[in-house]
Amino acid sequence: MPELRKDPIIGCWVIIATERAKRPNDFKPEKDAIVGNGSCPFCEGNEKLTPPEVDADRSSATVDSPGWLTRTVPNKYPALENSTSLDKSSSGMFDVMKGVGLHEVIIESPDHDKQLADLSVDQIKRVIAVYKRRSLILGKDERFKYVLIFKNYGLAAGASLEHSHTQLISLPIIPRRVIGELEGMKRYFDQKKKCVFCDMIEQESKEGKRQICENDDFYAFCPFASRSPFEICIAPKKHQHAFTDISEGQIDSFAKILKDILMRIKVLLDNPPYNFIIHTSSLNGNTNELCHWHVELMPKLTKIAGFEWGTGFYINSTPPELASECLREVSV
Secondary structure (H helix, E strand, O other): OOEEEEEOOOOOOEEHHHHHHHHHHHHHOOOOOOOOOOOOOOOOEEHHHHHHOOOOEOOOOOOOOOOEEEEEEOOOOOEEEOOOOOOOOEEEEEEEEEEEOOOEEEOOOOOOOOOHHHOOHHHHHHHHHHHHHHHHHHOOOOOEEEEEEEEEHHHHHHHOOOOOEEEEEEOOOOOOHHHHHHHHHHHHHHHHOOHEEEHHHHHHHHHOEEEEEEEOOOOEEEOOOOOOOEEEEEEEEOOOOOOOHHOOOHHHHHHHHHHHHHHHHHHHHHOOOOOEEOOOOOOOOOOOOOOOOOOEEEEOOOOOOOOHHOOOEEEEOOOOHHHHHHHHOOOO
């Protein structure tokens, strides 16, 4: 019989369709057409095809030229654009302001044919260090209240270019989803005097039913109220409200568990498209010490349809207990 499960953080409900549980080989992820890398703007040697870089790991002091390990550039087609003021206004009952923000692309490797899962742990560490570095820089701008780091892998997950990259957007408002999480974390703390994520990791570790893997600093599991098949959460074991507080040692641990998880879904689910998002505390006077930063990773195996749009509920055809069991069995 189906189960209704309530997310312990934001309170939304998920339907776990246990009677039609799907295993990994029941999904057929959409495959992208393979394109040549000759005109790819993110490839080494094509630096002039992007806006001027704002950050790069290089062996020399050159700029916008070959010889880099990671490279960060402004998005050529940004969702938001840099501007000096927000210019808030209203049109009757409707509120409006300028679409102010900075939208950057972090090119994870000069190699066109390697995805994040294929990179060495050392190279993934460099990528994570860029996440932190750019977040700290953009977080100093008082116009911005949140920095969102996210990755779209595969056309079905929203990637417009095949070359592996992550995006970073600084926002003048705190996203509604983040507000919901922060409110839920405070509500839980007020009731139980504990961090909801610290409590969740403790319970998941004891039960082991939804655990995938762990190391000294991080824990990976399929959430109890997973919204989609094989949804994964990665969180630091130690309470840490902001991603930018990650230490050098934690960067090493994070790189290892991120590669581990990405390889597991690549092997188990036949290299599916996916999205991952780093959820962290807000900025500039809005910091919330009760926040526990974490990563949400969602393979793109199903589509959102009318029921989900109409109710805000999600239907998940793979119970997280089954998903985590299958993921644990993968050798990486």
